[in-house]
Amino acid sequence: MSLSADPRWGEALSHLSDYLGNHVRVSLAALALGLAISLPLAILTRNRPAPRAILLALASIVQTVPGLALLALFYPLLLLAASVTLAWFGVSFSAFGFLPAMLALALYSMLPVLRNGITGLNGIDPALIEAAKGVGMTARQSLIMVELPLALPVMMAGIRTAAVWVIGTATLSTPIGQTSLGNYIFAGLQTQNWVFVLFGCFASALLALAVDQLLGLIESGLRHRSRLRTGLGGIGIAALVAATLVPTMGRSSQGYVVGAKTFAEQYVLSALLRDRLQAAGLSATARSGLGSSVIFEALKAGDIDLYVDYSGTLWANQLHRTDIKPRAELLADLKTALAKDKITLLGELGFENAYALVIPKKRAEALGVRTIADLAAHASTLSIAGDYEFFSRPEWAALQKAYGLQFRAQRQMQPDFMYAAVATGEVDVIAGYTSDGLIAKYDLTALEDPKHAIPPYDAVLLLAPKRAGDEKLQAALKPLLGKIDIATMREANLRASGNDANSSPDAVAKWLWEKVGRR
Amino acid sequence: MPSKLAISYQQVTKSFGRLKAVDDVSLDVAEGEFLAIVGGSGSGKTTLLRLANRLIEADAGTITVAGEDVRNVDPVALRRRIGYVFQSGGLFPHLSVADNIGITPKLLGEPPAAIATRVDELLDLVQLDRAEHRDRLPEALSGGQRQRVGVARALAAKPRIVLMDEPFGALDPLTRDALGDDYRSLHRSLGLTTVMITHDMTEAILLADRIAVMRGGKLLAQGTPAELSNSGDAYVLELLRTPRRQVERLNALLPASGAA
Numbered sequence: 148m149s150l151s152a153d154p155r156w157g158e159a160l161s162h163l164s165d166y167l168g169n170h171v172r173v174s175l176a177a178l179a180l181g182l183a184i185s186l187p188l189a190i191l192t193r194n195r196p197a198p199r200a201i202l203l204a205l206a207s208i209v210q211t212v213p214g215l216a217l218l219a220l221f222y223p224l225l226l227l228a229a230s231v232t233l234a235w236f237g238v239s240f241s242a243f244g245f246l247p248a249m250l251a252l253a254l255y256s257m258l259p260v261l262r263n264g265i266t267g268l269n270g271i272d273p274a275l276i277e278a279a280k281g282v283g284m285t286a287r288q289s290l291i292m293v294e295l296p297l298a299l300p301v302m303m304a305g306i307r308t309a310a311v312w313v314i315g316t317a318t319l320s321t322p323i324g325q326t327s328l329g330n331y332i333f334a335g336l337q338t339q340n341w342v343f344v345l346f347g348c349f350a351s352a353l354l355a356l357a358v359d360q361l362l363g364l365i366e367s368g369l370r371h372r373s374r375l376r377t378g379l380g381g382i383g384i385a386a387l388v389a390a391t392l393v394p395t396m397g398r399s400s401q402g403y404v405v406g407a408k409t410f411a412e413q414y415v416l417s418a419l420l421r422d423r424l425q426a427a428g429l430s431a432t433a434r435s436g437l438g439s440s441v442i443f444e445a446l447k448a449g450d451i452d453l454y455v456d457y458s459g460t461l462w463a464n465q466l467h468r469t470d471i472k473p474r475a476e477l478l479a480d481l482k483t484a485l486a487k488d489k490i491t492l493l494g495e496l497g498f499e500n501a502y503a504l505v506i507p508k509k510r511a512e513a514l515g516v517r518t519i520a521d522l523a524a525h526a527s528t529l530s531i532a533g534d535y536e537f538f539s540r541p542e543w544a545a546l547q548k549a550y551g552l553q554f555r556a557q558r559q560m561q562p563d564f565m566y567a568a569v570a571t572g573e574v575d576v577i578a579g580y581t582s583d584g585l586i587a588k589y590d591l592t593a594l595e596d597p598k599h600a601i602p603p604y605d606a607v608l609l610l611a612p613k614r615a616g617d618e619k620l621q622a623a624l625k626p627l628l629g630k631i632d633i634a635t636m637r638e639a640n641l642r643a644s645g646n647d648a649n650s651s652p653d654a655v656a657k658w659l660w661e662k663v664g665r666r
Numbered sequence: 667m668p669s670k671l672a673i674s675y676q677q678v679t680k681s682f683g684r685l686k687a688v689d690d691v692s693l694d695v696a697e698g699e700f701l702a703i704v705g706g707s708g709s710g711k712t713t714l715l716r717l718a719n720r721l722i723e724a725d726a727g728t729i730t731v732a733g734e735d736v737r738n739v740d741p742v743a744l745r746r747r748i749g750y751v752f753q754s755g756g757l758f759p760h761l762s763v764a765d766n767i768g769i770t771p772k773l774l775g776e777p778p779a780a781i782a783t784r785v786d787e788l789l790d791l792v793q794l795d796r797a798e799h800r801d802r803l804p805e806a807l808s809g810g811q812r813q814r815v816g817v818a819r820a821l822a823a824k825p826r827i828v829l830m831d832e833p834f835g836a837l838d839p840l841t842r843d844a845l846g847d848d849y850r851s852l853h854r855s856l857g858l859t860t861v862m863i864t865h866d867m868t869e870a871i872l873l874a875d876r877i878a879v880m881r882g883g884k885l886l887a888q889g890t891p892a893e894l895s896n897s898g899d900a901y902v903l904e905l906l907r908t909p910r911r912q913v914e915r916l917n918a919l920l921p922a923s924g925a926a
């Protein structure tokens with residue numbers, strides 16, 4: 148199939164007005180806030196070297212924090228702030244999505260605005276400031292009538308840099324719940340949908356480029372005192388903003404919001420849930436690519452209505468339990484504990500997505516290894532790779548303790564690349580996921596865990612507190628409970644990991660429903 | 667006889683750190699007088715001028731303008747009353763010629779129509795073509811035109827006193843001569859009091875009624891050119907030697923026949 152005829156382009160295009168509109172909205176708000184803070188600060192500190200140095204140093208430090216980390220930091224910070232305002236003033240706000248993204252991006256935009264603002268103001272010929280005073284201007288009049296207009300071209304260059312940074316970094320706000328062009332990139336990376344990745348990258352680059360060029364036009368207009376160029380640039384920016392915002396403005400409430408974390412299985416399941424709700428006549432959208440700590444809080448706060456999580460994850464991360472219980476007992480405890488937060492655990496989907504130590508089948512046979520206990524004897528000569536959280540999770544500690552595992556080396560890896568890495572021998576063992584389709588694809592095997600060191604990870608359906616009594620919703624979801632066995636999920640995941648038109652989450656979700664719907 | 671004083675310095679001192687830029691200077695400028703301040707670079711001329719409209723404050727001594735101690739006058743109001751022509755022109759590069767000239771009236775809250783009329787008057791006064799120059803930016807003017815705009819700006823709010831800091835210093839000799847003459851006649855016709863800094867003794871002699879000589883922050887001498895030539899101070903005589911030599915050489919090179 149030729150690249151241009153690939154239906155995924157069409158699918159990508161269908162999300163464009165939503166993603167682009169949200170992207171522009173959060174970027175614009177962040178930039179406006181950043182300017183509103185930085186410009187006055189630049190003006191206030193222009194003649195005060197000490198505060199100026201401190202301010203610039205702080206802004207530089209912010210800049211060295213990676214964008215993703217900065218965005219991620221604002222989520223718990225706001226969560227804390229929200230609980231404080233709730234306790235003190237009885238009002239709370241959503242720490243999810245727009246607000247943390249806007250604040251983090253605003254902070255990110257400050258350095259270039261501050262730096263150029265100060266440079267611009269300090270770079271003015273002192274003779275002109277003296278002249279302003281000499282013709283009878285007050286300090287304020289001198290600032291407004293002389294200093295700011297003269298510094299404007301340099302300030303504008305800073306604003307231009309800030310705009311490009313903000314637009315680029317805004318793609319990273321997807322995991323904290325802010326829809327952006329990053330949704331393409333995160334979804335594409337997780338589901339190996341390179342069409343989406345390309346589309347997202349191009350769209351955000353194009354947006355940044357367009358804004359940069361238009362602001363550049365304004366800047367050159369200011370520099371050369373050309374009203375025409377300044378005006379054209381201004382009109383261009385206004386038109387761009389209007390064109391991207393208007394289509395998403397009038398949109399009515401989006402109905403039920405189905406959350407999904409940042410991996411393929413979640414994308415497929417959220418598409419499946421959304422389809423089921425829509426089939427029942429309920430309006431629903433999927434909010435994908437949410438960070439795994441963000442998503443639970445978002446559910447609790449009602450920012451999303453439902454999503455699929457895993458019993459072992461909730462047990463360790465939300466209940467902070469380190470003990471391991473048998474499957475049924477753990478589920479029952481979990482249900483009770485979640486009910487205290489008014490979260491409904493509607494039921495299990497029927498499969499488990501647990502961590503498992505995975506090695507190539509051939510290698511396992513060659514080594515004569517079937518269980519983790521067998522592996523322990525060879526561990527000191529082997530290397531292991533896991534995802535970014537695995538080695539700091541209690542399961543890993545439990546595994547090491549139960550089997551006395553001591554590997555030669557351990558590495559962290561992007562989950563998508565882990566399987567290929569173990570298949571090619573780049574690493575010897577990986578901590579994979581039992582429901583992953585790649586296990587079959589690469590002819591790998593998951594080692595048995597005879598001592599049950601790894602807790603059960605049943606996929607469970609969670610509902611937000613406000614949906615506890617929603618019978619229509621629950622009726623629409625019930626047909627899915629217990630229907631998806633591990634083999635089916637693995638196959639679905641394998642399909643989703645493909646790189647063709649049938650591997651989009653939407654397509655796989657349809658396939659999955661066809662498989663399990665009649666059961 | 668000079669009656670009222672426009673500006674009076676009494677034992678004025680101004681230091682920058684340990685440097686006494688103006689050192690115990692007493693100097694009177696009578697109303698309607700054209701005074702030139704002459705002296706080498708760094709002798710304190712600019713500092714002395716800036717003290718008069720409180721662009722800087724004196725450390726010691728008293729300065730009066732129109733009989734009033736400047737310390738009792740709001741500095742912003744004071745500066746709007748006194749015209750100032752800056753050494754390098756000091757025109758605002760982002761404002762048109764008209765906006766530059768009209769700036770002080772605008773600050774004084776005069777209506778735009780009145781300012782526009784005044785700007786045209788001033789363009790005529792400094793002999794710039796209204797239509798051609800009004801809307802230009804300073805960068806589109808020659809050096810001489812810029813200084814003419816600087817003079818027009820200083821006169822815009824109809825000040826009684828004009829301070830000029832080497833206004834024609836950077837111009838070619840012909841332009842400089844023409845501008846000096848033009849200003850001199852404005853000074854007379856408008857009845858202004860003018861204090862002009864120059865490092866060129868010839869210019870000072872040709873334009874000013876009286877000359878004050880500065881050196882190392884001190885006022886060395888003051889008086890009419892004739893009075894100065896009777897001075898016993900070696901530096902003052904040294905300063906006067908240059909114009910004298912110029913006259914002698916010019917007389918030798920340009921025999922009187924041409925004038926007939």
Ligand SMILES: Nc1ncnc2c1ncn2[C@@H]1O[C@H](COP(=O)(O)OP(=O)(O)O)[C@@H](O)[C@H]1O
Pocket residue numbers: 682685687705706707708709710711712713714
């Ligand atoms: N703002 C200032 N800070 C420090 N020193 C200054 C300042 N203004 C002038 N000076 C010093 O005071 C002395 C007199 O300066 P100025 O009045 O500008 O001299 P002139 O105009 O005769 O060339 C010079 O040595 C100059 O360096």
Ligand SMILES: [Mg+2]
Pocket residue numbers: 711712713831
């Ligand atoms: Mg000077």
